[in-house]
Amino acid sequence: MSIAPPTEAGTFTAYPVPVDSLKRFTITEYHSLIKLGILAEDGSCELLKGLVVHKMGKNRRHSLVTRRLREMVQRLLADCNCYVDSQEPLVALDSEPEPDVYAVRGKAEDYQSEQPAAKDVPLVIEVAEATLGNDRLAKKLIYAEASIPVYWIVNLLARQVEVYTQPSGPAAQPDYASREIHDEGAEVPVVVDGREIGRLKVKDILP
Numbered sequence: 001m002s003i004a005p006p007t008e009a010g011t012f013t014a015y016p017v018p019v020d021s022l023k024r025f026t027i028t029e030y031h032s033l034i035k036l037g038i039l040a041e042d043g044s045c046e047l048l049k050g051l052v053v054h055k056m057g058k059n060r061r062h063s064l065v066t067r068r069l070r071e072m073v074q075r076l077l078a079d080c081n082c083y084v085d086s087q088e089p090l091v092a093l094d095s096e097p098e099p100d101v102y103a104v105r106g107k108a109e110d111y112q113s114e115q116p117a118a119k120d121v122p123l124v125i126e127v128a129e130a131t132l133g134n135d136r137l138a139k140k141l142i143y144a145e146a147s148i149p150v151y152w153i154v155n156l157l158a159r160q161v162e163v164y165t166q167p168s169g170p171a172a173q174p175d176y177a178s179r180e181i182h183d184e185g186a187e188v189p190v191v192v193d194g195r196e197i198g199r200l201k202v203k204d205i206l207p
Contacts, residue, residue: 024050027096046089047096048138055098061207065127065154066100069205073101073125076190076198083108085116092118092146093170097139101125103192118146122192125152132157140164145174150191154205159184161202165191 025033030047033039045052066086074084082103089096096115103123104116111120124143126135135153143151144167153162160183164176182188184206187199 022051024094025052026050027091027094030096046098047094048142050094059129061156062100062127062129064207065156065205069101069125069127069154072200072205073103073123073190076200077103077192080192080197081105082122082192089115090118090121090124091115092142092148095142095146097142099124099139100127118143118148121148123150123152123190124148125154127154127156129156136162140176141174144168144176145170149193151176152188156206159202159206161186161188161205163188 025047027047030039030052033052039045039052045054047053070084070086077084080103082105084101085104085108086101087098089098090102091114102116102121102125104111105120105122126139128135132153132155140151140153144164147167147169149165149167151164151167153164155162160181163180163182164178165180166177168174168177182202184202187201188205189196190198190200
């Protein structure tokens with residue numbers, strides 16, 4: 001969020017408002033805003049560290065890779081008692097991000113009255129192009145703090161997959177202790193609850 005006072009030329013120069021001065025919402029308050037119709041239910045916003053953030057639009061490359069990953073990961077999860085969800089809310093402490101692809105333990109029918117929580121999720125994947133900075137900073141912090149074991153960033157700009165493991169959990173500066181880069185010619189191990197269930201070729205993921 002920013003305030004933009006007019007300049008002498010009639011244009012606007014934005015300067016940031018300190019984040020600490022913004023209103024932070026609990027997950028319960030966030031859901032109330034949606035129920036009251038103050039926020040749309042169309043997935044155009046998500047709750048990140050208590051702040052309601054407008055999501056960037058998706059281009060065709062992003063949509064194609066997201067669909068491809070969802071289908072690939074779902075096939076590998078057949079014997080893991082997990083299913084794949086995509087761009088749906090995930091409850092994580094003071095955040096409710098909507099990851100591009102994520103694995104959830106159990107069946108979709110197990111979550112009829114509430115959204116899956118971080119404790120139910122062994123793997124999260126974000127497809128990054130314009131959102132790369134946010135996925136490496138805010139999203140990584142949120143997932144590490146929520147102790148999600150494995151976090152992937154499919155980096156469309158560098159044509160590689162970044163894999164983060166060993167989350168810190170709640171900490172002064174949440175993060176993942178391990179980071180691996182898998183380039184276009186490599187294969188990425190898909191690990192669920194400490195077990196490798198298969199591998200995906202990076203070149204098969206990318207557009």
